[in-house]
């Protein structure tokens with residue numbers, strides 16, 4: 001096995017034992033990253049110089065034994081909507097081409113303090129709007145399992161870079177499924193934490209009441225290690241919660257004997273892809289054999305989550321994206337007067353999906369329609385949240401498929417936005433309710449594409465997700481399979 005193919009917990013042990021330096025590791029990872037990048041296209045910016053400087057720093061820390069964490073010296077990818085001081089941060093939009101933030105996002109600061117190494121900024125859907133990374137202004141990221149398929153989105157580059165071993169882990173963001181859906185499509189682990197668990201300071205906002213940052217990794221233990229670093233209260237984000245952070249790497253190893261698992265009947269419709277349905281049902285059997293109890297439950301309002309999301313998320317986006325006016329950030333196209341300058345800038349800077357969302361949101365918030373759309377969607381949001389509260393009175397975690405189908409081909413869903421929106425049918429209600437959820441590999445389709453299992457938890461009980469996922473993962477070997485990096 002090559003160095004770059006290992007997991008964070010494996011390689012951290014080598015680094016700590018000084019069998020290997022972070023500079024050696026980072027060089028090997030960058031060489032592989034560059035060799036496969038023409039095929040996969042995970043990155044908008046590769047930060048080779050920063051990476052080598054951070055690796056040298058990490059080696060100093062390891063040599064002196066000060067502040068060494070399991071992430072010290074480990075090469076990671078960062079989604080290009082997280083502000084990185086002095087390093088271009090584009091949100092995959094033409095609007096922010098060349099934008100170099102003057103500060104770091106809190107999560108980036110925390111990774112830096114833990115001694116991690118950033119190898120690059122990963123590709124994504126423009127402003128995180130999409131499920132295939134096809135709305136990026138810059139490039140089309142390929143699914144490492146089949147280069148003619150999409151990696152999912154919006155954190156497509158963060159998923160593909162981990163799957164193709166270009167980085168040991170990455171950060172993504174999830175507003176309606178953007179960590180879990182690409183993790184599922186690329187055969188890796190992705191966790192969307194509870195709303196408020198991880199600081200959003202320095203995350204370029206899409207829909208602020210739904211956005212969360214989370215880890216994307218090769219296995220569950222690595223996910224726990226990244227959660228240990230990024231979680232916790234931050235005074236710079238007023239919505240970040242002051243709730244104690246357990247040691248997830250310890251919690252993860254606890255037994256799941258007697259754990260109560262809920263299976264919501266609404267997430268297993270007749271139309272569900274038979275291979276996905278079979279893989280998920282087998283995984284549930286496996287969890288049972290490990291000592292969990294399985295109960296059928298109902299989340300009766302989940303059929304309304306997609307409709308509520310496509311009022312709430314665009315409404316928030318239309319407000320958040322008002323700041324791109326050619327005055328303060330990024331692109332400016334000049335005009336005869338200021339209004340013409342605004343409209344020319346916005347017309348040239350945003351792609352079609354972003355414009356569609358801004359128009360949808362502006363419409364829903366229009367004073368005459370506010371009650372009929374936005375207010376109504378907020379009421380539906382409350383009902384969805386109450387469904388979860390009720391379910392969690394009876395069960396500890398909920399298990400579902402992450403996505404209804406394995407990865408699809410480029411262009412297959414771009415003509416009809418609704419078919420693309422349906423990709424998130426199983427992930428979206430979780431953001432609406434603000435609860436945490438994790439996706440991990442639970443099968444491979446006949447066409448050699450990964451299938452994901454979603455585990456949903458109570459607010460701030462990421463430990464239960466990691467424990468369930470770890471027990472399952474240790475009894476299977478899906479996480480050990482590697483993608484082909486071939487086209488078919």
Ligand code: GLN
Nearest residue numbers: 128129130175176177178
């Ligand atoms: N695919 C969903 C959307 O397009 C969710 C995106 C996300 O989670 N950022 O809005």
